[in-house]
Amino acid sequence: MTAPILGTTRVSCPTCGREQQASLVQSINTHKNPSAKDRLLAGELNLLVCDCGRRTQLAATLLFYDPDSDYFCQVCPGGQAAMDQAAQAFLKAGAAGTQRIVPSLNALVEKVKLLDEGLEDWAIEMAKVLLLAATEEQDLDRVLLFDRVDRTTRVIHWMLFDSRGSEAQRVASPLAAYDKLAARAHGRPSPTELQIDRAWGLHAVRTMITGAN
Ligand SMILES: [Zn+2]
DSSP, X not given: OOOOOEEXXXXXXXXXXXXXXXXXXXXXXXXXXXXXHHHHHTTOTTEEEOTTSOEEEOOOOEEXXXXXXXXXXXXXXXXXXXXXXXXXXXXXXXXXXXXXXESSHHHHHHHHHHHHHTOOHHHHHHHHHHHHHTSSSOOTTSOEEEEEEETTTTEEEEEEEOTTSOOEEEEEEEHHHHHHHHTOGGGOOOTTOOOOSHHHHHHHHHHHHHTOO
16 A cells, blocks of 8 residues: 655644654545545644644645545645645646645545535535625634534534634534535536635625626
């Protein structure tokens, strides 16, 4: 079995300051490294666990590839410049299939959960905007993450964070509302629409409401 591409980095623990060597997984192929995918979903990938007990998520680029769905997703910490560079690399590689770029490992975890559930990320981003617009605060910038879908009760479960992004509460919404969005074939972006995020969702919902699309 081929090992995932590994990098190493020296990092200082933010709590006790001890400097240590940490290994980084920078590439996951779900056929070749199923255990790396499991660790990703468990939130244990690229995590520095210090002797003092502090757990620190390490920021690193990572390419996720699922051959079954022909799905690529690149994690690009480091702002828009890093994202643009990744976009160029995708163009050059000329890969077929769905291609996405996300800013963090958490964002990748959400994409992979959606992929595993057979849910469309673009319709999920639109559902998030509509869900936030229906809350009392109507704060469309709030962090809202897909948690899981229950197909028996036909409910999507989410984690809604407070405005500081630190505390989360569980919220649920009907799966039917998502289905309606996903059925809008003309709302579907191209497989190479790299950034399907909140900004994309806001734009898509505005376009839908004004009837321009
Ligand atoms: Zn420490």
